[in-house]
Amino acid sequence: MKNNELVNFFQNLDRSKFLDNEYAHRAHIDAPLPIGHGQTISQPSLVLYMSEQLFLNKDDKVLEIGTGSGYQTIFLAHFAKVVYTVELIETLSLKAQKRLSEMGYNNIYYKIGDGSVGWVENQPFDKIVVTAAAKRIPTAIVEQLGPNGIMIAPVGSGYYQKLLKITKDKDGNVSQSSLLDVSFVELKGKYS
Numbered sequence: 001m002k003n004n005e006l007v008n009f010f011q012n013l014d015r016s017k018f019l020d021n022e023y024a025h026r027a028h029i030d031a032p033l034p035i036g037h038g039q040t041i042s043q044p045s046l047v048l049y050m051s052e053q054l055f056l057n058k059d060d061k062v063l064e065i066g067t068g069s070g071y072q073t074i075f076l077a078h079f080a081k082v083v084y085t086v087e088l089i090e091t092l093s094l095k096a097q098k099r100l101s102e103m104g105y106n107n108i109y110y111k112i113g114d115g116s117v118g119w120v121e122n123q124p125f126d127k128i129v130v131t132a133a134a135k136r137i138p139t140a141i142v143e144q145l146g147p148n149g150i151m152i153a154p155v156g157s158g159y160y161q162k163l164l165k166i167t168k169d170k171d172g173n174v175s176q177s178s179l180l181d182v183s184f185v186e187l188k189g190k191y192s
Contacts, residue, residue, distance in 0.1 A: 003052060006048065006052060006056075006075070006079065007048070010044070010047075010048045013074065014027070015027040015041070015044055016028075017099065018041055018069040018070055018074075019033060019041060020095065021035065021036065030043050030044055030045050031043050035068060035092065036091070036092070037092060038185065039089065039092060039185055040185055042071065042131065042184075047071060047072050047075060049179075049180075050072070050129060053150070053152050053165055053179065054076075054129060054150055054152060055150060056076065056079035058079070058080065059081055060080040060082075060126040060127050061081060061082050061124075061125050061126050061127075062076045062080045062082070062083045062125060062126065062128070063084050063085075063086075063122075063125040063128045063129075063141070064084070064085040064130075064131065065085075065086055065116070065118070065128070065129070065131060065132065065141065065153075065187070066085075066086070066087060066187070067085040067086065067093050067096045067110065068087065068092055068131060069095070069096060069099075070095075070097075070099050070100045072131055073096060073100060074103065076129065077100065077107055077108050078105075080107075082107050082109070083109070084108075084109045084119045084125070085108060085111070086111045086113060086119055087112060088112070088113065088114060088189060090112045093110055093112045114188075114189035114190055115132070115189060116134070116138055116140065116141070116187055116188070116189030117140050117141075117189065118140055118143075118144045119144070120144065123143075123146070124145065124147075124149070125145060125146060125149065126146055126149050127149060127151070128141060128144065128149070128150075128151040129151070129152045130151070130152070130153035132154070132184055132185050133155065133156060133157075133161045133182075133184040133185065133186055134153060134154070134187045135155075137153070137155055137166065137176070138153065141153075142168075142174060145166070145168045145174075146168070147168060147170045147172060148168065148170055150165065150167050151168075152166075153166065154182050154184040160182070161181070161182055161184060162182070163178070163182045164177070164179065165177050
């Protein structure tokens, strides 16, 4: 994927389609907005940035932890071969499934359950994105990252976290770098 293709997709995507509440009229604002159940849709510029950092391509098998409204999911589905996305809150997952299906995306597999454990049955993944903050690096998910894989995840406790880029080389060696300070809702589940 070329960066300009991603930016063009981003600029032409109407974020209000991912909001079905009183905040839809604020979709154009570059800020997170509530989507119910204590969850948020991330600010658009951050979704674009995280997508850029994944270096998605049409051969990628991607794992997303935290489907939410499906806003990050659509970026993954548009630029990757297949997406496996896990959401703990059934209502949010069902809404996202309906929304993304109606938008013509049929390369997405959904799971309702504990995203902190990843999706073991379908590992390894080329790319992984975590859209909720873990107190520490979720090793159960890192283990599901394949050789030459990239994972983006907010890590830390409290209101602010570090957005980490975790990579695995062809021999399985893991390294990480800190990208920027972020503020995400807390990852829930067994390894949160």
